[in-house]
Amino acid sequence: MPKLPGINHQRAVKAFKKAGFWIARESKHITMTDGKHIISIPRANPVNAFTMGGIIKDAGFTIEEFKELL
Numbered sequence: 001m002p003k004l005p006g007i008n009h010q011r012a013v014k015a016f017k018k019a020g021f022w023i024a025r026e027s028k029h030i031t032m033t034d035g036k037h038i039i040s041i042p043r044a045n046p047v048n049a050f051t052m053g054g055i056i057k058d059a060g061f062t063i064e065e066f067k068e069l070l
Contacts, residue, residue, distance in 0.1 A: 004053055004063050006046030007070070013041060015069035016059065036060075 009030065013023070016032050016039070025031040029040045039059050041047065047055075056066045 004049050004056075004067070006049045007052060008045050009041050009043050009047050011070065012047060012052065012055070015066060016041075018069050019059070019061070021059070034059075 013030055013032070019034070021032040021034045021037075021039070023030060024033045024038070029042050031038065031040050033039070037059050039055050041055060042051065053063065056063060059066075061069075
């Protein structure tokens with residue numbers, strides 16, 4: 001699996017918005033959906049690389065596809 005450094009949660013939200021996701025709910029985590037997938041991004045700076053990898057997988061992307069959105 002390609003390396004993914006920890007990234008800022010706001011940067012991750014912007015990247016997922018580019019991919020067609022929208023914010024469904026905000027609290028300690030930001031919940032986003034595209035109508036098919038539901039993801040939850042913690043408000044951490046940076047979001048742990050391992051955690052971010054799981055979120056990307058849950059969204060249906062590969063690490064490389066997500067890096068292109070950043």
